[in-house]
Amino acid sequence: LAGGRPRVVVVGGGAGGATAARYIAKDSQGAVDVTLVEPSRAYYTCFFSNLYIGGFREWESIGHSYGALAANHGVNVVHDWAVSVDRDNRSVGLAGGGSLAYDRLILSPGIDFRDGSVPGWDLSQQNRMPHAYKAGSQTQLLKAQIEAMPEGGTYCMVAPPNPFRCPPGPYERISMVAHVLKQANPTAKIIIVDPKEKFSKQGLFEEGWQRHYPGMIERIGPDFGGDMVEVRPEAMEVVVDGEAMKVDVCNVIPAQQAGRIAAAAGITDDSGWAPIVPHTMQSRADENIHVLGDAALQGDMPKSGFSANSQAKACAMAVRGALTGSSVFPPRYSNTCWSLIATGDGVKVGASYEATDEKIAKTDGFISQTGESAELRMATYEESLGWYDGITADMFS
Amino acid sequence: LTAGLLALTLLAFQAASAWSDDGERGKELFGLCKRCHQVGSGATHRIGPHLNDVFGRAAGSLAGFRYSRAMREAGTGGLVWDDATLDAFLADPHTFVPRSRMSFDGIKGMDDRAALLAWLQGYSGGAADLPPAEPTATPEEYGLDVKILSVAGDPEYGAYLAGECTTCHRTDGADKGIPSIVGWPVDDFVIALHAYKSGTRVHAVMQMVAGRLSDEEIAALAAHFQEVEGNP
Ligand SMILES: Cc1cc2nc3c(=O)[nH]c(=O)nc-3n(C[C@H](O)[C@H](O)[C@H](O)COP(=O)(O)OP(=O)(O)OC[C@H]3O[C@@H](n4cnc5c(N)ncnc54)[C@H](O)[C@@H]3O)c2cc1C
Numbered sequence: 001l002a003g004g005r006p007r008v009v010v011v012g013g014g015a016g017g018a019t020a021a022r023y024i025a026k027d028s029q030g031a032v033d034v035t036l037v038e039p040s041r042a043y044y045t046c047f048f049s050n051l052y053i054g055g056f057r058e059w060e061s062i063g064h065s066y067g068a069l070a071a072n073h074g075v076n077v078v079h080d081w082a083v084s085v086d087r088d089n090r091s092v093g094l095a096g097g098g099s100l101a102y103d104r105l106i107l108s109p110g111i112d113f114r115d116g117s118v119p120g121w122d123l124s125q126q127n128r129m130p131h132a133y134k135a136g137s138q139t140q141l142l143k144a145q146i147e148a149m150p151e152g153g154t155y156c157m158v159a160p161p162n163p164f165r166c167p168p169g170p171y172e173r174i175s176m177v178a179h180v181l182k183q184a185n186p187t188a189k190i191i192i193v194d195p196k197e198k199f200s201k202q203g204l205f206e207e208g209w210q211r212h213y214p215g216m217i218e219r220i221g222p223d224f225g226g227d228m229v230e231v232r233p234e235a236m237e238v239v240v241d242g243e244a245m246k247v248d249v250c251n252v253i254p255a256q257q258a259g260r261i262a263a264a265a266g267i268t269d270d271s272g273w274a275p276i277v278p279h280t281m282q283s284r285a286d287e288n289i290h291v292l293g294d295a296a297l298q299g300d301m302p303k304s305g306f307s308a309n310s311q312a313k314a315c316a317m318a319v320r321g322a323l324t325g326s327s328v329f330p331p332r333y334s335n336t337c338w339s340l341i342a343t344g345d346g347v348k349v350g351a352s353y354e355a356t357d358e359k360i361a362k363t364d365g366f367i368s369q370t371g372e373s374a375e376l377r378m379a380t381y382e383e384s385l386g387w388y389d390g391i392t393a394d395m396f397s
Numbered sequence: 398l399t400a401g402l403l404a405l406t407l408l409a410f411q412a413a414s415a416w417s418d419d420g421e422r423g424k425e426l427f428g429l430c431k432r433c434h435q436v437g438s439g440a441t442h443r444i445g446p447h448l449n450d451v452f453g454r455a456a457g458s459l460a461g462f463r464y465s466r467a468m469r470e471a472g473t474g475g476l477v478w479d480d481a482t483l484d485a486f487l488a489d490p491h492t493f494v495p496r497s498r499m500s501f502d503g504i505k506g507m508d509d510r511a512a513l514l515a516w517l518q519g520y521s522g523g524a525a526d527l528p529p530a531e532p533t534a535t536p537e538e539y540g541l542d543v544k545i546l547s548v549a550g551d552p553e554y555g556a557y558l559a560g561e562c563t564t565c566h567r568t569d570g571a572d573k574g575i576p577s578i579v580g581w582p583v584d585d586f587v588i589a590l591h592a593y594k595s596g597t598r599v600h601a602v603m604q605m606v607a608g609r610l611s612d613e614e615i616a617a618l619a620a621h622f623q624e625v626e627g628n629p
Pocket of ligand 1: 011012013014015016017037038039040043045046047048049050080081082083108109110111132133134165166169170173259260261292293294295303304305306307308336337338
């Protein structure tokens with residue numbers, strides 16, 4: 001430890017990274033030197049970005065800055081990209097030049113897209129066919145495109161194969177798009193081209209779509225070629241099983257993998273994700289590196305902001321224990337994901353998990369039921385507002 | 398939360414309409430408050446401050462209770478509790494005192510509020526011989542064993558376990574869609590979590606969360622959250 005305070009470098013200031021940096025700095029009360037590397041000055045949450053598209057949230061309300069992490073907890077926030085990891089010398093290279101030495105490195109870089117997963121689409125086409133699956137200008141662009149659709153036009157989503165971030169995310173987005181179109185453009189059509197047999201909260205979403213948006217939404221599953229899709233951004237065409245259709249908005253959510261820095265560090269496997277040790281979130285390939293959130297290959301937890309936040313606290317405790325000798329208790333993982341289907345119609349799914357040697361394993365869970373009362377759905381929606389407030393305070397305050 | 402309270406409100410209302418006497422009705426409606434507030438002789442601060450002599454006192458002004466900043470500032474800004482202000486507060490607590498940590502959605506019926514306030518007024522103005530204050534929560538009413546209250550809690554362990562809670566419940570004690578749980582008396586906290594754990598109190602998330610907590614862990618969480626300052 002070179003005589004000074006032990007050093008932790010966190011790459012990625014999202015749900016996993018910001019929480020980990022905050023908890024290590026806060027709970028070690030200055031005993032650990034924490035540096036957070038994050039290129040953006042404002043973090044726009046993917047969670048609730050669908051509600052922004054649906055008109056239920058203002059853009060500013062989903063943006064957060066890193067000021068309080070520095071001011072309240074002494075986190076050193078470096079606005080830069082991490083581009084390399086030298087595991088032998090324990091240092092991280094930055095795009096702006098220079099490097100940061102670490103005793104423990106925490107990687108929470110979120111996702112990147114897999115090249116070639118949707119033939120015809122690559123990042124150079126993201127303005128014609130936005131993914132809006134990392135929140136920011138992409139989200140604003142998609143909203144603007146939906147609002148500019150011609151009367152009776154078609155919005156098409158190319159949904160991703162498993163595993164991907166936020167399993168109910170694409171379907172909550174469909175609900176929000178339908179909510180907007182129902183008011184502004186009621187003869188418009190929504191098509192989902194989906195490579196998966198089934199999806200998260202399917203019964204709840206389908207019941208809600210039937211009730212709130214009858215006849216508006218069509219889903220093409222793998223039986224009808226949903227897994228054989230190609231796009232032609234120049235012509236604004238989607239080709240399903242050899243048949244081309246013209247669309248007005250095309251929201252392509254490609255297949256995903258761990259944020260590229262994880263592969264650059266050499267800690268991902270053939271799946272494209274980074275395997276971890278369930279008790280501590282340490283990489284299976286390097287005990288000085290921890291991986292959090294979407295990038296981690298951990299077992300049963302869905303890739304969600306809630307999961308990343310939960311994993312970050314277990315990781316923070318393990319890191320402090322290793323570097324300062326503080327107490328270490330068994331990790332307690334949990335997740336709840338809320339989705340909004342229409343005004344006041346909220347649903348949720350959640351589970352608790354434990355660390356086994358093999359994986360993070362689900363122990364218990366619950367899901368909203370079809371046919372619930374409007375009051376209960378409203379209460380569920382209100383809870384989600386409380387949760388958003390709670391988790392963003394837990395990350396950034 | 399809303400649904401639960403709505404059901405409670407209806408229940409209380411149905412029970413209340415069986416009484417002709419307004420006083421009985423006010424007392425019955427206090428059932429909505431009594432899990433947090435005490436009133437009567439020997440009343441102490443619990444989850445909320447005691448409500449003896451509330452008429453005529455400045456909001457957020459009692460010693461020994463950790464009010465939210467919002468409530469204290471309302472008081473120093475001139476808010477004094479009387480018939481009109483209490484009626485407005487109880488009609489919509491979150492609008493009348495934004496960012497208060499009273500996790501209660503209010504009483505919609507004007508007549509209900511009037512009946513409750515008429516009854517509550519009997520506990521103000523130095524009336525002698527007040528009936529004794531009732532407890533906020535007892536293990537028995539939730540079918541729980543009293544020995545859960547004698548388990549010792551380790552606040553350091555509680556502080557770690559609390560990481561699971563603060564994804565939803567704010568440590569500054571604000572109540573926004575998810576109730577405030579800071580600064581509670583240990584017994585009320587322990588009873589609430591055991592009530593979820595045993596299923597006598599129904600809520601999917603909290604039943605799952607509490608379901609895997611041991612008696613020691615619940616005691617540890619209670620010890621920790623009692624000490625959380627909120628935003629004083
Ligand atoms: C539409 C949508 C809706 C969602 N809704 C919900 C929801 O309701 N509830 C929920 O719990 N989750 C939801 N999610 C999922 C949630 O957003 C993610 O699971 C969560 O953000 C993952 O956290 P993370 O820390 O792994 O990654 P992120 O939060 O994405 O953070 C990664 C950060 O790392 C930075 N970064 C990446 N590479 C580098 C590098 N090389 N150097 C420096 N910094 C880097 C990025 O800029 C980014 O800020 C939703 C997602 C989407 C897309």
